[in-house]
Amino acid sequence: MLRLEHIAWELPDGEEIIRDIDLSIGSGKLVVVTGPNGGGKTTLAKLIAGIVKPASGRILLEGEDITGCDVTERAKRGIAYAFQQPVKFKGLTVRDLLDLAAGGGLSEPAVCGLLGKVGLCAEEYIDRELSAALSGGESKRIEIASVLARNAKLSIFDEPEAGIDLWSFTRLVETFQELQAEQKGTLLVISHQERILSIADEIVVIADGRVKNSGTRDEILPTLLSEERTIRCPHGKEDICHE
Amino acid sequence: MNKITETLLRIVSEYDGDFKGAFNIREDGGCAGRQSTENVKIESKADKPGLEIHIKPGTKGEKISIPACVTRGNVDDLVYNDFFVGEGADVTIVAGCGVHTDSDEEARHNGIHRFFLEKGSRVLYTEKHIGTGSGTGAKRIDPVTEVNLAEDAVLEMDTVQIKGVDSTIRKTTGTLAARAKLIVRERIMTDGEEQAQTDFDVVLAGEDSGADLVSRSVARGHSHQVFNSCIRGENRCTGHSECDAILAEEGTVSASPSLEASHVDAELIHEAAIGKIAGEQILKLRTLGLTEEEAEERIISGFLK
Numbered sequence: 367m368l369r370l371e372h373i374a375w376e377l378p379d380g381e382e383i384i385r386d387i388d389l390s391i392g393s394g395k396l397v398v399v400t401g402p403n404g405g406g407k408t409t410l411a412k413l414i415a416g417i418v419k420p421a422s423g424r425i426l427l428e429g430e431d432i433t434g435c436d437v438t439e440r441a442k443r444g445i446a447y448a449f450q451q452p453v454k455f456k457g458l459t460v461r462d463l464l465d466l467a468a469g470g471g472l473s474e475p476a477v478c479g480l481l482g483k484v485g486l487c488a489e490e491y492i493d494r495e496l497s498a499a500l501s502g503g504e505s506k507r508i509e510i511a512s513v514l515a516r517n518a519k520l521s522i523f524d525e526p527e528a529g530i531d532l533w534s535f536t537r538l539v540e541t542f543q544e545l546q547a548e549q550k551g552t553l554l555v556i557s558h559q560e561r562i563l564s565i566a567d568e569i570v571v572i573a574d575g576r577v578k579n580s581g582t583r584d585e586i587l588p589t590l591l592s593e594e595r596t597i598r599c600p601h602g603k604e605d606i607c608h609e
Numbered sequence: 610m611n612k613i614t615e616t617l618l619r620i621v622s623e624y625d626g627d628f629k630g631a632f633n634i635r636e637d638g639g640c641a642g643r644q645s646t647e648n649v650k651i652e653s654k655a656d657k658p659g660l661e662i663h664i665k666p667g668t669k670g671e672k673i674s675i676p677a678c679v680t681r682g683n684v685d686d687l688v689y690n691d692f693f694v695g696e697g698a699d700v701t702i703v704a705g706c707g708v709h710t711d712s713d714e715e716a717r718h719n720g721i722h723r724f725f726l727e728k729g730s731r732v733l734y735t736e737k738h739i740g741t742g743s744g745t746g747a748k749r750i751d752p753v754t755e756v757n758l759a760e761d762a763v764l765e766m767d768t769v770q771i772k773g774v775d776s777t778i779r780k781t782t783g784t785l786a787a788r789a790k791l792i793v794r795e796r797i798m799t800d801g802e803e804q805a806q807t808d809f810d811v812v813l814a815g816e817d818s819g820a821d822l823v824s825r826s827v828a829r830g831h832s833h834q835v836f837n838s839c840i841r842g843e844n845r846c847t848g849h850s851e852c853d854a855i856l857a858e859e860g861t862v863s864a865s866p867s868l869e870a871s872h873v874d875a876e877l878i879h880e881a882a883i884g885k886i887a888g889e890q891i892l893k894l895r896t897l898g899l900t901e902e903e904a905e906e907r908i909i910s911g912f913l914k
Binding site: 415417436437438441442446447449453455456457458462466467469512516 | 825853887889893894895896897898899900901907911912913914
């Protein structure tokens with residue numbers, strides 16, 4: 367449903383952040399993009415959402431070239447994006463945001479249902495302002511709910527686990543699994559979390575602006591975990607490292 | 610009342626063809642309708658233009674409407690309204706104002722309101738201001754509000770300047786006795802060459818009295834707004850004032866908050882923020898399918914809600 371062809375992007379000073387990425391993402395899949403910090407994952411997500419424009423290459427959504435489409439147009443075509451750092455709004459409530467995300471007419475039970483999916487008690491939050499009074503974790507979960515409200519063809523979540531507590535994270539993983547089972551849309555999740563990697567249909571490893579590896583979970587995850595252990599314990603024996 | 614008044618009333622005072630409860634409609638300096646109730650007496654002042662509104666002690670749930678409209682140029686309406694709210698009463702006062710001119714002559718309303726809230730009484734005061742008409746004459750509204758709160762009295766003021774007022778100077782002063790509370794929510798929109806000035810001066814005289822003043826404003830076009838506030842803590846008390854302003858186009862805002870504490874247990878806070886709409890706010894709403902213009906309008910309307 368999504369195809370990236372030779373996508374490249376660089377900073378104004380010429381530093382290459384994304385280098386000639388080719389990637390295909392199938393419909394109804396849960397695809398997890400992972401890799402080291404600074405490798406280009408968030409930039410890749412922003413390129414797909416239209417927040418930044420590629421220096422070269424093409425982006426195709428369901429066969430249509432959307433490279434020239436701006437953020438609004440891509441949203442209208444079915445791409446939703448959850449920001450890594452949620453945005454605060456004075457005067458806009460949680461209900462307002464979710465209603466806007468859903469395109470209007472969202473019933474109160476529907477708002478409550480969305481908040482429940484991210485582990486928030488609806489009664490407590492529905493009329494709260496999206497201001498600095500909300501904690502980082504609360505804002506993050508509301509941000510995720512705003513993307514769930516869109517029922518998009520492609521939903522992109524940039525490190526959804528960042529800043530949220532263990533219990534909410536568990537609920538979030540369950541929500542991803544429910545969406546995965548329903549196969550209503552494609553999920554693209556940027557994450558380092560093993561629990562999210564372990565439910566992926568496919569994993570893409572991005573490093574140094576390139577696709578370092580990609581494949582099914584069973585193909586990629588064992589290698590990733592092995593590499594992680596090597597980095598954590600270069601001697602190969604954890605008991606030695608712990609001494 | 611004339612058609613312009615009727616139109617303005619629908620915008621500023623919850624008028625739907627009729628008023629429920631006590632009311633007085635002021636039109637171009639005269640009275641276009643009045644009604645008292647058993648608990649709320651509205652009478653003309655004997656010595657100057659304006660009203661004396663007496664609300665009996667213990668009155669609950671009544672709404673009092675006192676809108677004022679100026680419907681043509683060359684009207685400079687000055688009115689003195691005094692509200693006497695009896696002990697333990699709990700009422701809503703709706704006081705909208707619309708000024709309209711289709712000529713090059715100025716239309717002005719200057720309402721001087723004094724509130725005397727007796728012990729334990731509560732008032733929700735709502736006020737919407739708007740300027741309309743095709744004339745080049747200035748549309749001005751200059752409200753002066755004096756608040757006197759006895760022990761345990763609570764006054765909540767919810768005021769909005771919708772649009773079209775060329776010039777406004779809004780002065781609010783208050784003196785609070787023990788445990789009295791003053792809550793102000795002010796929202797002002799200016800555009801074009803409009804000017805708006807807000808002055809708050811509140812004295813927290815009684816023990817455990819409190820004031821919470823929040824002003825949100827949007828200055829568009831070449832408009833200019835000034836926010837001045839002073840909270841004076843003279844006893845153990847809490848005071849908070851907040852001025853948030855959004856600038857658009859060439860709009861400018863000046864905020865000068867001040868706090869004066871003359872008691873060691875006075876807790877006073879001020880917050881102020883002025884700036885354009887944050888780029889990430891527009892971007893977030895665009896990721897929900899709004900255009901840049903729609904996002905900006907939604908952010909402003911939410912901010913002033």
